[in-house]
Amino acid sequence: MKIAFHGAARTVTGSKHLITLKNGKKILLDCGMFQGMGKDTDALNYDFGFDAADIDYMLLSHAHIDHSGLIPRLVGQGYKGPIYCTPATNDLTQILLMDSAEIQEDDIKYSNKKRARAGLPPVQPLYTLEDAKRSLRYLQPVNYHEWFKVCDGVEAMFTDAGHIIGSAAVHLRVTENGKTTSLTFSGDIGRYGDTILRSPDVFPQADYIVMESTYGSTLHADAAPSDDALLEHIRQTCIEKRGKLIIPAFSVGRTQELLYALNNAQLKGRLPKVDIFVDSPLSMEATQVVRSHPECFNRTVAKILEADNDPFDFPGLHYIKTVDESKALNFRKAPCVIISASGMAEAGRVKHHIANNIDDARNTILLVGYCEPESLGGRLMRGAREVSIFGTHYPVKAEVGIIRSMSAHGDYEDLRQWLSCQDPREVKKLFLVHGEYEVQTVFRDWLHKKGFLDIEIPERHYEIGLS
Secondary structure, three states: OEEEEEEOOOOOOOOEEEEEOOOOOEEEEOOOOOOOOHHHHHHHHHOOOOOHHHOOEEEOOOOOHHHHOOHHHHHHOOOOOOEEEOHHHHHHHHHHHHHHHHHHHHHHHHHHHHHHHOOOOOOOOOOOHHHHHHHHHHEEEOOOOOOEEEEOOEEEEEEEOOOOOOOEEEEEEEEEOOEEEEEEEOOOOOOOOOOOEOOOOOOOOOOEEEEEOOEOOOOOOOHHHHHHHHHHHHHHHHHHOOOEEEEEOOOOOHHHHHHHHHHHHHHOOOOOOOEEEEOOHHHHHHHHHHHOOHHHEOHHHHHHOOOOOOOOOOOOEEEOOOHHHHHHHHHOOOOEEEEEOOOOOOOOHHHHHHHHHOOOOOOEEEEOOOOOOOOHHHHHHOOOOEEEEOOEEEEOOOEEEEOHHHOOOOEHHHHHHHHOOOOHHHOOEEEEEOOOHHHHHHHHHHHHHOOOOOEEOOOOOEEEEOO
16 A cells, blocks of 8 residues: 655645545545645645545544535545544534635635635635535544444444644554555654543554654643743733733634633632633634533543533633624723634634734733744734734834743643654654644654654655555
């Protein structure tokens, strides 16, 4: 068999890895959207690097858009096979893809108005709401730890990756010419000792491993200090400066982690009395999905549920439902916290909140997760003094805060622990994906010292045979 890397190759987003069997059958691991890649983003998302109609099967590691976001386009281009995933991923993917399609349609309407004024012809979205709705019919949920038949000669199993609700590492056993080869795809690896989720599972010995490496050169701070830092930002911005704290946060994972931390602070009497708004309809739906899958929670959260039936709700929390309610926050004079998607500040309502608050020194923009360097969040992280939002240039007068320890991605110690169940002598080749190249080279050198001798960092569209 062969494997080709069509996304998340020397970059963090766009996860797509294609396995081709000797008999010609093709299995796609993830079908993610490129995000935050500047002017190259659209071109990257329009070009799969393969013919969608040629794919026979797909396995989805988790629901994040950089892993699932091009599924509607895949189906629209001719894919008709099953899409295997865990039950929680099935539930999350349904709401995320519909939301993504709505964003595609809204963005293209805005773009086509500008093109019409310039005398240019209209362009089509990556996919529509109807495309997304049609693609959801192909999702097939499978429980963790159950080997299932993909096709003749191929079995698969999901193990918990601890990244977001439903996230999984994908394990394949491929039998060709009487010989069985095992391949593991990590998906995104979460953190051991996560505040909400179970830690990543151990997994069977693999011949080949395709492994994410987002934080392969980084050691996160402890999670507890991140809660303290969050409360300190609220105190300084909302109580001392009487300003607004704007927190770009992914609707799945990060928003729930923030709400859980704030709920705990409220239970302990540490949360300042300030209104907290979640301005993202998707976050409301995602939080409900998270609530509906307590089987994914760790023991600490399970224990808390015995006394608190909703660890993501507390006095002073308000969900914004309508566009008018969202716009009204711009005219609010009282201090508040606004949690809004997206986490990289590249789309959604948070861009409007940043645009309306970035030129006031009383306010703070708090970044709590990974941002592609060219995204708005990435530019703010790098200390930009001026940024362009919706074509308008804004001076950055608001404080920009960063809490790196809230990442749902494991650091290099978490990645090391995930690999610790493997005998390096039995791993024929390890591929590093889903990371920036400079970080990956550091992580590769570290892995060499741990006995993993054959490590590749593939470029986009690179293909290699697996013996």
